[in-house]
Amino acid sequence: xxxxxxxxxxxxxxxxxxxxxxxxxxxxxxxxxxxxxxxxxxxxxxxxxxxxxxxxxxxxxxxxxxxxxxxxxxxxxxxxxxxxxxxxxxxxxxxxxxxxxxxxxxxxxxxxxxxxxxxxxxxxxxxxxxxxxxxxxxxxxxxxxxxxxxxxxxxxxxxxxxxxxxxxxxxxxxxxxxxxxxxx
Numbered sequence: 001x002x003x004x005x006x007x008x009x010x011x012x013x014x015x016x017x018x019x020x021x022x023x024x025x026x027x028x029x030x031x032x033x034x035x036x037x038x039x040x041x042x043x044x045x046x047x048x049x050x051x052x053x054x055x056x057x058x059x060x061x062x063x064x065x066x067x068x069x070x071x072x073x074x075x076x077x078x079x080x081x082x083x084x085x086x087x088x089x090x091x092x093x094x095x096x097x098x099x100x101x102x103x104x105x106x107x108x109x110x111x112x113x114x115x116x117x118x119x120x121x122x123x124x125x126x127x128x129x130x131x132x133x134x135x136x137x138x139x140x141x142x143x144x145x146x147x148x149x150x151x152x153x154x155x156x157x158x159x160x161x162x163x164x165x166x167x168x169x170x171x172x173x174x175x176x177x178x179x180x181x182x183x184x
C-alpha cells in the first residue's frame with residue numbers, strides 16, 4: 001500500500017447506514033480519519049467544517065446527487081481527491097463526475113484495497129485492471145439483488161424499478177434460483 005499523506009481526513013457520503021458504517025471502519029483500519037455523512041446537507045456541513053483531503057461519494061443520495069457533493073468539495077478544497085463509489089453507475093454520470101473533479105469512479109462492490117489504491121494513485125497514473133473482474137452475468141445478478149432488497153422481495157416493484165416486464169424478471173429469477181432467496 002502507498003504511504004498515507006499527513007492529512008487523512010476522508011468524507012464518506014453514503015445513504016446506506018450499514019454500508020457507510022462498514023466503509024468507515026474499513027477506511028479507519030487503513031489509516032484514514034473517516035467523516036461519515038448520509039445526505040448532501042450533512043456532507044456540505046462536513047466540508048465547511050473539516051475540508052477533507054479525500055472523499056468517497058455515492059451518486060444516489062435520497063435528497064440529491066453525489067455530483068453536488070463533488071462540486072462543493074472542489075470549491076472548498078481544490079486539491080481534495082474525490083472518488084465516486086456507486087452501484088448505479090453509467091457513462092454520463094462517470095463523465096460528469098470526472099469533469100467536476102472526481103479522480104476515479106468505481107462500481108460497488110469494491111474492496112478496501114481497490115478504494116485506497118484509487119484514492120492514493122499518483123496524478124495521471126492509470127489504475128491496474130481488476131484481478132478478479134466480475135462477469136456480466138454476475139453484475140446482472142448483483143444489480144437485481146440490490147433492487148430486490150430495496151423492495152423487500154416484491155417482484156412487481158422490482159421489475160418496475162428495473163424498467164423490465166414482471167414476467168421477464170420472473171424468468172430470470174427462475175433461471176437463477178439463488179436470486180431473491182433469503183440466505184438465512
